[in-house]
Amino acid sequence: LVSIKSNIHSILNSIPKNVSLIAVSKTKPDSAILEAYNAGQRIFGENKIQEMVEKHEVLPKDIEWHMIGHLQSNKVKYMAPFVSLIHGVDGLKKLEEINKQAIKNNRIIDCLLQIKIATEETKFGLSIEDSNKLLESDEFKKLTHIHIKGFMGMASFTNDETIVKNEFRILKKYLNSTKNYELTNFTPSILSMGMSGDYKIAIEEGSNMIRVGSSIFGERNYI
Numbered sequence: 001l002v003s004i005k006s007n008i009h010s011i012l013n014s015i016p017k018n019v020s021l022i023a024v025s026k027t028k029p030d031s032a033i034l035e036a037y038n039a040g041q042r043i044f045g046e047n048k049i050q051e052m053v054e055k056h057e058v059l060p061k062d063i064e065w066h067m068i069g070h071l072q073s074n075k076v077k078y079m080a081p082f083v084s085l086i087h088g089v090d091g092l093k094k095l096e097e098i099n100k101q102a103i104k105n106n107r108i109i110d111c112l113l114q115i116k117i118a119t120e121e122t123k124f125g126l127s128i129e130d131s132n133k134l135l136e137s138d139e140f141k142k143l144t145h146i147h148i149k150g151f152m153g154m155a156s157f158t159n160d161e162t163i164v165k166n167e168f169r170i171l172k173k174y175l176n177s178t179k180n181y182e183l184t185n186f187t188p189s190i191l192s193m194g195m196s197g198d199y200k201i202a203i204e205e206g207s208n209m210i211r212v213g214s215s216i217f218g219e220r221n222y223i
């Protein structure tokens with residue numbers, strides 16, 4: 001039997017104070033989220049917009065909802081009224097849609113650009129080169145209602161810690177290299193990297209935001 005409360009507390013006790021913990025609650029029921037909430041957790045991550053919207057409707061309103069999954073542009077409108085950070089932005093088209101929905105809701109929506117650091121084919125994200133092109137484009141400068149606060153990355157799924165370490169290191173180095181950009185809608189400080197299996201390595205390599213699911217809620221049942 002897992003104790004969500006003790007899992008959260010043991011993670012919080014083992015990470016530096018400057019690192020935010022996102023509790024990844026995808027596929028988990030409201031009761032599990034409430035258990036984490038009652039243990040003091042306020043930031044939750046979901047990877048499907050519809051599921052996040054349904055949970056937002058019924059759960060306490062002081063929860064900060066982070067969208068960590070691959071985005072479908074046609075669904076951005078459903079989360080635009082409340083989402084607090086979108087981690088998985090991987091292109092200008094999606095940013096333009098988020099900006100459009102943010103304007104409708106009279107908000108500025110915080111986002112992270114997802115950078116592909118793993119060599120696996122399955123991982124989404126921009127290359128560093130395409131991220132620079134995006135940040136330097138005239139189209140990007142026109143997006144007044146989004147604010148890019150940093151980057152998100154997922155390391156390769158491997159037991160080889162050297163590979164994982166190097167991938168995280170590349171993203172930290174990239175974040176530092178972008179601090180010279182002078183743009184009002186881009187102030188990079190957040191580095192969202194690290195999941196249950198690799199957050200300790202990620203923090204060693206400079207992560208200040210970790211997305212942890214199974215180490216808090218137990219294993220997920222995939223359909």
Ligand SMILES: *Cc1c(COP(=O)(O)O)cnc(C)c1O
Pocket residue numbers: 024026047068069194195196197211212213214215
């Ligand atoms: C599911 C998911 C996580 C959490 O994974 P765990 O291994 O359960 O901690 C983190 N980030 C993203 C993008 C995810 O989809």
